Amino acid sequence: MSEQSDRSDGPQSPPASDPWKSFRGVMAATLLLEAIVVLLAIPVVGAVGGGLNGVSLGYLIGLAVLLLLLGGLQGRPWAIWVNLGVQLIVLGGFAIYPGIGFIGVLFAALWAMIAYLRAEVRRRQDHGQSPPG
Template sequence: MFEVTPGMRRLGASVLGMEAIVVALTTPVAITINKVAPSVALTVGLGLAVLCVLVTGMLKRPAAYIAGTVIQVLAIATGFLVPAMFFLGVIFAVLWMAAIFVARRVEGATKR
């Protein structure tokens, strides 16, 4: 089974916390620059930011890492509203994977 380590929780929380800020800030960009309907921009931007915060609180559970991966896909998909999010979403997805794999590798090496 998937073991959650303290390093994974710390790094995952850092990634999701920063991502929450970035996706929340896509809301005004989508409305003013890309002329997206405010209801759509608010639902997507702030909804995804709230989802990031909620999953951050659940990072002790292995299922939260699946939810975090889904968030990464959704963040990339927000590129359809704000094209820069295609790039930023990929960056956060890479950071998310690094949070999982690098933390596990580092903590595995320190256990020996």
């Protein structure tokens, strides 16, 4: 066999990077962090808030499970909109304890920023201004 077939004719360029793959990772990691923060609120609600009851504990654990499940769906085109919609459920945490609602405010702002960055990347791709990979 000839070694000629193993060589390329010129310098190889690296494969084009997929900004959406890393973007999906950022969204999944954000959901994971949000779920952790919600779970860390359980002892706070128990000690400082009105105390844990079935409704508040079910809300917090159910919300954390929902956030973790959504982390696996970030490859879908509608995932960002569902993530933004879930923030309304987190904002509903004001009914449980104001600190939970504050978590909702912080993460809603973060998800709004992520949606803006997504729109900016899409706009740049549409105009052929993608960052070099």
